[in-house]
Amino acid sequence: xxxxxxxxxxxxxxxxxxxxxxxxxxxxxxxxxxxxxxxxxxxxxxxxxxxxxxxxxxxxxxxxxxxxxxxxxxxxxxxxxxxxxxxxxxxxxxxxxxxxxxxxxxxxxx
Amino acid sequence: xxxxxxxxxxxxxxxxxxxxxxxxxxxxxxxxxxxxxxxxxxxxxxxxxxxxxxxxxxxxxxxxxxxxxxxxxxxxxxxxxxxxxxxxxxxxxxxxxxxxxxxxxxxxxxxxxxxxxxxxxxxxxxxxxxxxxxxxxxxxxxxxxxxxxxxxxxxxxxxxxxxxxxxxxxxxxxxxxxxxxxxxxxxxxxxxxxxxxxxxxxxxxxxxxxxxxxxxxxxxxxxxxxxxxxxxxxxxxxxx
Numbered sequence: 123x124x125x126x127x128x129x130x131x132x133x134x135x136x137x138x139x140x141x142x143x144x145x146x147x148x149x150x151x152x153x154x155x156x157x158x159x160x161x162x163x164x165x166x167x168x169x170x171x172x173x174x175x176x177x178x179x180x181x182x183x184x185x186x187x188x189x190x191x192x193x194x195x196x197x198x199x200x201x202x203x204x205x206x207x208x209x210x211x212x213x214x215x216x217x218x219x220x221x222x223x224x225x226x227x228x229x230x231x232x
Numbered sequence: 233x234x235x236x237x238x239x240x241x242x243x244x245x246x247x248x249x250x251x252x253x254x255x256x257x258x259x260x261x262x263x264x265x266x267x268x269x270x271x272x273x274x275x276x277x278x279x280x281x282x283x284x285x286x287x288x289x290x291x292x293x294x295x296x297x298x299x300x301x302x303x304x305x306x307x308x309x310x311x312x313x314x315x316x317x318x319x320x321x322x323x324x325x326x327x328x329x330x331x332x333x334x335x336x337x338x339x340x341x342x343x344x345x346x347x348x349x350x351x352x353x354x355x356x357x358x359x360x361x362x363x364x365x366x367x368x369x370x371x372x373x374x375x376x377x378x379x380x381x382x383x384x385x386x387x388x389x390x391x392x393x394x395x396x397x398x399x400x401x402x403x404x405x406x407x408x409x410x411x412x413x414x415x416x417x418x419x420x421x422x423x424x425x426x427x428x429x430x431x432x433x434x435x436x437x438x439x440x441x442x443x444x445x446x447x448x449x450x451x452x453x454x455x456x457x458x459x460x461x462x463x464x465x466x467x468x469x470x471x472x
Binding site for chain 2: 132133134136139140142143146147150153154156157158160167170171173174177178181182184185186187191192193194195197198199202203206209210213214216217218220221224225228229230
């Protein structure tokens, strides 16, 4: 049975890669322009995150061929990093608390 | 076999997809990753572990930045370059981003030509990828030199919170190390492709199985990951 194990080659038209490449350029330019035009506040953060997630998604899905892998692999690899967000939330509370204690004991400024 | 499954009555049927497919693939007494070779699966698992390391670096950076009372330096100004008498914000980092994305593009095409067994194009595209990677590292060396001469140290900097220095050197340094290792391996694998080691099955480092260009794809997974990490560093460290 093992010998019959068919290797699945990831062959896609070159055009697909060129299109993704172009999109990565466009998205990077967009995130650079966010900084160049000095956008601020929630607009800045949400744009940065949107462009970041779109770029990461394109790289993983097309360049790393995750879109064509079986779900067993995709979930095994993609779910654990998503759980890191729980860690992020925990450290967010921790860091806010540290800042609060520092301001209480050392004052607001340096 | 990859594409079939045995039902409870002992008959062979097509392998289920979706959630049923996940349950079937992860069921006992078989390989979980059906159409993925061990080499590829292990590279994915290595990259997962690397994700946690980079994740922890970015997390500690977040914690340091939130918890300091001292203002964080403005990366837009810190990484600005004076070109033609005009201060352009973050321009060096933007160019580095484009260079790395381009290297990812050439690598993806190298993988494709590898499976088409076009040795010449594969090797050339891989060397082009390596050259772009080396350019990136070179620009990073320039960036480090500039910041060090301006007085940035792991324990301080002229513009504010001391933690900025340690985060900068740690995160970009670890990423730069990954790029450097990638460039070295790209050159090694490109040489093997050029010489035809994957066709002849010539004994050696990473060439044990005859006629398999999958090593190019595994190399590609690593390289795209390096680009992927930069996407997050660009967003969280330079733009945030």
